[in-house]
Amino acid sequence: MLDDRKAAILKAIVEEYIQTAQPVGSMVVARIPELSVSSATVRNEMGALEREGYLAQPHTSAGRIPTDKGYRFFVDSITEPGRLDPVQSQQIRKFFATAHGELERMLADTSRFLSGLTDYAAVVVRHSADPARIRSVQIVGLAPRVAVVVAILGSGAVDKHTLELADEPSEAQVAAASSHLAAHLTGEPVGRWMAIPPTDDPLVDRLVGIANAALTHGSGEPDEGPQVFVGGAARMATAFDAVSTIRQVLDILEQQFVLVTLIRDILDRGLSVAIGTEHGLQPLADCSIVVAPYEIEGERAGTVGILGPTRMHYEQALAAVAVVSKRLGQALSEGTREG
Amino acid sequence: MLDDRKAAILKAIVEEYIQTAQPVGSMVVARIPELSVSSATVRNEMGALEREGYLAQPHTSAGRIPTDKGYRFFVDSITEPGRLDPVQSQQIRKFFATAHGELERMLADTSRFLSGLTDYAAVVVRHSADPARIRSVQIVGLAPRVAVVVAILGSGAVDKHTLELADEPSEAQVAAASSHLAAHLTGEPVGRWMAIPPTDDPLVDRLVGIANAALTHGSGEPDEGPQVFVGGAARMATAFDAVSTIRQVLDILEQQFVLVTLIRDILDRGLSVAIGTEHGLQPLADCSIVVAPYEIEGERAGTVGILGPTRMHYEQALAAVAVVSKRLGQALSEGTREG
């Protein structure tokens, strides 16, 4: 597609522009040692690259700026995993050594951490596309008319619902309902309606029905769709200088549904980076997104990602997202105890 | 302190400035019908108001801008509750009619709603200053080495922790531990360490100890300090035009601890509004905060508030925050079932 020299020039321009945020002129490119050509030659090549859509010129007599296509070429040419500098690796190690606690807090912390690490906004999605299966379920009476149904899910999460009863079941009836429920729900995905055959005790059936309904339609997390944690949105205020752009980007970051759709879209297309207008969202035309799914015990459990300007530092971003998603998965696979 | 005319002039200037965001000149003030004086008189009074610290001048030959002290006078002069316009009342009614679900989701939704209602950033804090008391507690065995301790709190919230055991207690032992724990913890505030006397079965004691520890130091919400929900932070990008200000304010909004401290501070001082530098936070020097606590069943359970520029629309803000906090409290008092 591009001969070696064009590729080298394009790469140099992208790198320079990412660093300086200024249009890159031919002289700067000609100065880099790998290329021993004059600026005039570079100018010719730059003209060609512009005609092919890799570069753009803000106006005549300005340097060149990479287009989305230019960034795309650059990103695709990053083949080796990309090194994190030791300081960052150290930070990551430290974070995951000390991080602990409840899943949701962990995800929120991770989003903040990743944002600090990369200096872009970070997003962590916990998706529930594949609903966790119920590993164990139990009804517990707590007071004459109050009971709890507690389900432990395959993901290690605990789904619990308090039940208010019209009846006052005996302990035996609660126990019967509990085991009847367990017999029919264990192994099933949570949040899906499961028909449960009646027993010979209508009171037990009512109790089972209430518990089953709570697990199905209950307001516990699992069936409320994916959860989104955004960290470091404030950094977008530094990444752009047009207030309107900042506003638009922040708006998107608050629309969790949009974020989730966007990220799923990117993953569905088999990408790990979406640049500028590659994703459809017009307000994010100046943004790139780097994502990586994380896995808990081999199952995709969510995604981590960062959102930055198209002129983001892609190697670092890719490396950081990759490492953090891996480590997050590991950390969550260990600490499956606490839901 | 201020004679009637000065007060009227000050009020007019504040209102005008809130609307236009432009320094207010003497002629504009002289035009208002209540005051039938010439602009020259207004100028004299404005000079006096400036000397007394209520007004400031960006530069000679510009109009006047209210100082924090000026806003404070204005806010303190708002005595009657302040009317919400019918559209907003309608919105509020509708929101609380349809809002439902889990406490945390409800609070998050409320923060988003309040932000939309006022067009400022909104904050909802769920504080746990007065830890809820345990109404009922129970240990449930789920698997040979896995048990759950479930505590229902006075607030209606459910605190549950999964326990991983070294032993394999019998059902009777679990039941014994459960009732022993219940006997000593019921009525106590959660999250505080309670000594529990030993029984004659060391295995039961170990189980009780683990459960007790989980409830005390466990990672469940109640002892993790207050939770903060921020909605509509993006709106701060419209409220200010200096990018650095936006950045600073967004930063604060992400520091939950700072927010909570700030809000508690304001409430502790018996205020419902903090203007500009009245709160200590330098980055928020251009912001005002309007807060109101909400109550669940008569107990203070948290705070709702909004954060906007010092030139915010105070009457509306005060009214909106007051009404939303009240309605939120009512809504949560009804739906105490689901934790």
Add this chain to the structure above:
DNA sequence: CCTTGGCACTCAACGATACCGAGTGCCAGC
């Protein structure tokens, strides 16, 4: 004594103008 019209003064905002220089495109020569 307070109010008011008048007047000189101030100063940010705006527009016009000129200038600078980084960067380009093109061309002729090596």
Add this chain to the structure above:
DNA sequence: GCTGGCACTCGGTATCGTTGAGTGCCAAGG
């Protein structure tokens, strides 16, 4: 095909009036 040279472009910055909103002060009038 590469390179040095050169004319050209045009955004950015600085300079300089000009404008006008707004003030402070004063002297006259109720």
